[in-house]
Amino acid sequence: MSEKKHPTSPHLQIYRWNLSSLTSILHRATGALLYVSIVAIVWYIVYYTYQINIAESVEDCDCPLRAILDNLFSLAAIGVTFSLYYHFCNGIRHLFWDIGKGFDVKIAKRNGYLVLLCALLLTIATVGTVIYLKLF
Amino acid sequence: MSKIKIAPSTKTGAHHWLMQRISAIGMIPLILWLVLSFIKIAEDPQGYLPVFFAYPLNAVMGILLIIASMYHGSLGMRVIIEDYISNKTKMHFYIMLVHFISITTAVAGVVAIVRLHLIG
Numbered sequence: 215m216s217e218k219k220h221p222t223s224p225h226l227q228i229y230r231w232n233l234s235s236l237t238s239i240l241h242r243a244t245g246a247l248l249y250v251s252i253v254a255i256v257w258y259i260v261y262y263t264y265q266i267n268i269a270e271s272v273e274d275c276d277c278p279l280r281a282i283l284d285n286l287f288s289l290a291a292i293g294v295t296f297s298l299y300y301h302f303c304n305g306i307r308h309l310f311w312d313i314g315k316g317f318d319v320k321i322a323k324r325n326g327y328l329v330l331l332c333a334l335l336l337t338i339a340t341v342g343t344v345i346y347l348k349l350f
Numbered sequence: 351m352s353k354i355k356i357a358p359s360t361k362t363g364a365h366h367w368l369m370q371r372i373s374a375i376g377m378i379p380l381i382l383w384l385v386l387s388f389i390k391i392a393e394d395p396q397g398y399l400p401v402f403f404a405y406p407l408n409a410v411m412g413i414l415l416i417i418a419s420m421y422h423g424s425l426g427m428r429v430i431i432e433d434y435i436s437n438k439t440k441m442h443f444y445i446m447l448v449h450f451i452s453i454t455t456a457v458a459g460v461v462a463i464v465r466l467h468l469i470g
Contacts, residue, residue: 252423348392
């Protein structure tokens with residue numbers, strides 16, 4: 215071992231899957247995904263701002279590639295939406311742990327399921343709202 | 351396995367930990383604003399999006415959200431990098447890279463929102 219080595223965390227394959235490891239790993243994964251997507255969204259806002267003519271720049275074409283890209287984009291948007299809600303809900307769970315509440319195994323387990331359920335329901339509600347508003 | 355070396359404390363972890371929590375608490379109202387605005391935008395994207403940041407509240411909340419999320423994201427990505435990259439030179443390089451990306455993105459985003467606010 216050279217002096218330059220910094221100790222690393224045990225890698226993910228080493229854990230036996232259960233609810234607490236799932237919620238913890240998902241918190242990190244969604245956090246990293248959100249970081250990357252927020253950077254992309256902000257640069258999109260910058261691009262949008264400096265377009266020469268905002269009104270004329272919305273291109274419409276019927277090419278199949280465009281449709282596939284749009285569908286992929288919608289899927290990605292649903293993933294980012296879920297990540298945001300999950301990280302938000304589980305972040306609040308973490309803040310409660312920080313003030314010393316919810317450490318009891320049963321309560322921690324129940325709150326873990328609650329966080330997953332809330333994130334799923336909020337995602338479904340958001341996607342539902344968007345579909346409803348676009349169709350009607 | 352005769353001796354186990356324990357790395358000395360760098361005395362900076364607690365500050366990092368605290369800042370992560372403070373930025374998290376600060377982002378709770380900002381995320382609620384984001385979700386509510388998103389639903390408003392979805393109702394009429396063509397009409398509402400170009401003038402969205404003309405409203406002072408939206409401009410202020412948008413700028414705060416960009417700064418807070420880039421800050422919170424830098425702290426979080428730093429922890430992930432520290433946990434999984436063992437080579438110290440690479441580790442510091444990636445941490446610097448994340449800081450560079452975060453600061454550049456935040457500044458560019460704020461400039462764009464100020465412009466949208468003024469022309470909107």
